[in-house]
Amino acid sequence: MIFDLLITGATIVNADGAVNATIAVQGGTVAGLLAPDTALPDAVRTIDATGLIAIPGGVDGHCHAEQVTGKYRSLDTYASTTSAALRGGTTTILDFGIPADASERPIDALQRKIRLISENGARCDVALHGSVITWDDTTSAQLEQMAKLGVHSVKMYTTNRGSTMSDDDTIVRVMHEMARLDGLAYIHSEHDGIIVDRTAACADRGQVGIAHLHESRPRISEDASVREILAIAEYTGSPVYFVHQSTPDAVDAVAAARARGMHAYSEICPHYLLRDDSVYSSASPEMFACCPPMRSAEDVAGLRERVRRGLVDTLSSDHTSYDLAQKREHSDDVRHMPHGLPGAETRMAAGYTAMVIQEEQPIEDFVAMFSATPARVNGLHRKGVVAVGFDADLVLFDPEERRVVHAEDLHQDSDFTPFEGLELGGWARYVVSAGRVVVDEGAFADPGPVGRFVGQAPFSERPGVTRPAARVPVG
Numbered sequence: 001m002i003f004d005l006l007i008t009g010a011t012i013v014n015a016d017g018a019v020n021a022t023i024a025v026q027g028g029t030v031a032g033l034l035a036p037d038t039a040l041p042d043a044v045r046t047i048d049a050t051g052l053i054a055i056p057g058g059v060d061g062h063c064h065a066e067q068v069t070g071k072y073r074s075l076d077t078y079a080s081t082t083s084a085a086l087r088g089g090t091t092t093i094l095d096f097g098i099p100a101d102a103s104e105r106p107i108d109a110l111q112r113k114i115r116l117i118s119e120n121g122a123r124c125d126v127a128l129h130g131s132v133i134t135w136d137d138t139t140s141a142q143l144e145q146m147a148k149l150g151v152h153s154v155k156m157y158t159t160n161r162g163s164t165m166s167d168d169d170t171i172v173r174v175m176h177e178m179a180r181l182d183g184l185a186y187i188h189s190e191h192d193g194i195i196v197d198r199t200a201a202c203a204d205r206g207q208v209g210i211a212h213l214h215e216s217r218p219r220i221s222e223d224a225s226v227r228e229i230l231a232i233a234e235y236t237g238s239p240v241y242f243v244h245q246s247t248p249d250a251v252d253a254v255a256a257a258r259a260r261g262m263h264a265y266s267e268i269c270p271h272y273l274l275r276d277d278s279v280y281s282s283a284s285p286e287m288f289a290c291c292p293p294m295r296s297a298e299d300v301a302g303l304r305e306r307v308r309r310g311l312v313d314t315l316s317s318d319h320t321s322y323d324l325a326q327k328r329e330h331s332d333d334v335r336h337m338p339h340g341l342p343g344a345e346t347r348m349a350a351g352y353t354a355m356v357i358q359e360e361q362p363i364e365d366f367v368a369m370f371s372a373t374p375a376r377v378n379g380l381h382r383k384g385v386v387a388v389g390f391d392a393d394l395v396l397f398d399p400e401e402r403r404v405v406h407a408e409d410l411h412q413d414s415d416f417t418p419f420e421g422l423e424l425g426g427w428a429r430y431v432v433s434a435g436r437v438v439v440d441e442g443a444f445a446d447p448g449p450v451g452r453f454v455g456q457a458p459f460s461e462r463p464g465v466t467r468p469a470a471r472v473p474v475g
């Protein structure tokens, strides 16, 4: 037999350890891991990866593509966002079917995104989370329809009043449904009442511009909301995943819930590890306009400590392609600014730098958060591991290479990056996606519109989880 691709000489690092082997790829799948001294079989192409590290292709559990929220529209397409992701070593993204406004039904928002994945030429595999803003008497049936499409997770926001925010009744009902339908609730957790109150107080002092973003969304708003959502998850029996946790207390609350047997997961983004709230007094604070905002240096140190202890499950980009002009239109009032940062292309380098270079964690820890755990938690059975029978999604990189980040060198449909000027390691030299070499000696080799919509497994079929017993309300 002639293999499509052989990769020789690399050290393969999975989340559970490292091995030296030749990777043999056939038909988009890893077909063999051969001992390094075995005679090489025939192959269409052989890459000599001596000195490089091979890890499973990245799985970005939280990546917004073609986002439309009210009057805001991100500047990308599925073609461009997935190309940027591939350049940065991510071979699968999970995006969201968020209703564009109150008139769009959740199932229609989801089906619109499924259509756009092929119409707008995704370059890598894309899975989707559903999203519900307001419960009505059709929601339950819509969630059943989503599950039939292989969408077993639903995102809700506890903040953004008048836009994407769900009220408590909706959150409780949807989480009951997630328990019933064997799904997972994805929650953006910030306490809206606290944020509205604090932002009004800031506005009274004339401090509602971007330089005060972090003051208008204090850490206690996140900590309070996470505790509330955990209580609802415990009450309903729904597994719960917290996106972009930015405070040590929020991570600790999730870890404590997990320790008492709940299915609760903690996600972090690289910018919360590499930037602190001093950026809001910099010359371009709009480059850091995201929610939650960057936290204090002390919080960043506390977050890094939790990552080192293995309390954080996943590293996601929360990528959104807005540019500075869209941000600056509302620099004087953050209440009207589109929030979100580009990061699909830099997730690997930024996360690798924070964890492996700066904190000297084992590469295995990085692989767990970058690809293995996001694949497992999101029910993508063929992703996140370099092993026989898994998708041939691979990244090869030189652990010694360093580059200084400049937005003009990136491809994220934006004119800025929150990592501007930082020296980062962890840049992909080769990326293999579904068996195709799509980054070749550092250059993008466009595979064309081959990206597929992929479904998730139901929650209880995800390795390492058992279905939690639905709780009966007490008293």
Ligand SMILES: [Zn+2]
Residues within 6 Å of the ligand: 062, 064, 243, 318
């Ligand atoms: Zn997001």
